[in-house]
Amino acid sequence: MANWLLRLMTELSSRKWISRLTGRFAQSPASRRFIPRFARMYGIRTEEAEKRLDEYATLNEFFTRRLKPGMRTVDSDPAALISPVDALITGAGPIRTGTILNVKGQDYTIDELLNRSPRTESYKDGYYIVLYLSPTDYHRIHTPVDGVIVEREHVPGKVYPVNEFGLRQMRRVLSRNERLITYIRHGSGEAAVVKVGAMNVSSIKYAEPKRDQVSKGEELAYFEFGSTVVLLTEDGTFVPRNDLQPGLKVRMGEKLGMLVTE
Known part of the structure; x- marks a missing residue:
């Protein structure tokens, strides 16, 4: 009840x-x-x-404050995929035939998360990381890889909470809330940075000036109040670090794993 x-x-x-x-x-x-x-x-x-x-x-x-210079260290390994935010990991794992399994007891399809983009085919057996930002966290979002932004999409939607209650009790919040999706082409393939709005978030905004050529750790966007980033990598392009799992607290610039280089 x-x-x-x-x-x-x-x-x-x-x-x-x-x-x-x-x-x-x-x-x-x-x-x-x-x-x-x-x-x-x-x-x-x-x-x-x-x-x-x-x-x-x-x-x-x-x-939406910025930090003093030097407050975050960006991993310098060219093949490292870094955390775009300070956050708690609430879901991570391989995508199984287009489905993200068991994020707080719920499954999501890549089709619905990416608003049925033609790009979804490339992510159906990739990797996902769900990063939750609480009000405590620094709320600027940074680029996780060196590369070129090939598409930006705004998906209108609801503003359900993305905290523990919202993810468990509300139906598929990550794919029903407002989203700002950035696709970045890098040396090993492509990554999608899905910025998910939340209750009491007045907007998600891109950092200005917008650039297509981006460097790892560069400002990409910011949330006005707490929310979530879902980071997706294409099939066969990413190997996670050994301890990457729900419950891990990470900081912007920290290595999440390695991109597969040929």
Whole structure:
């Protein structure tokens, strides 16, 4: 009964207009006084932030903060696929004939996740990594490989929560929420960076200026409030590191595994 009620409440609160209201407040000068409380509540490492707390004009500006130079180390191995974000891994494994198996008890198809793109054929036996960003985390998204952006797609959708409750109790959240998908061609094939919106996220935005030629660790996009990135690699192009599994906490720039080079 309790789960049914929570699901119903979440369905009702997943409307975009509610997220827009939340977003407007977070972008208003009135939100500025909540920054220190927000930082304390979530244990945010404010010493890593580019600016002092009192230099941020709004809660949204603080939430989408950049870090001081040198706060993250990008793995220098040319064949390393790096984490695009600071995150908790909530799912990882081989894609089985076009299906991502058992992400918090639910299966997803590559077709639905990639909005039935013609590119899905190349990923049907690839590898997937689900990276969840909590409010505590740094929310800028970086490029996981050196390469060329060959396509960007915006997929409209809902704004269900992507936390433990949302992934377990709501039906296939990762493929029903709003998504921004970036396909990057690299030396071994292609990777898809699927940025999934969430409840109270007013938007997912690309970093400006947009570039097609990208370097590993370069800013790609950012979330306004917590969300999830699903990283996909094409068939036979990626070998994960030995300890890559749900429950592992990673930081932007950290090696997730190796691209297969010929």
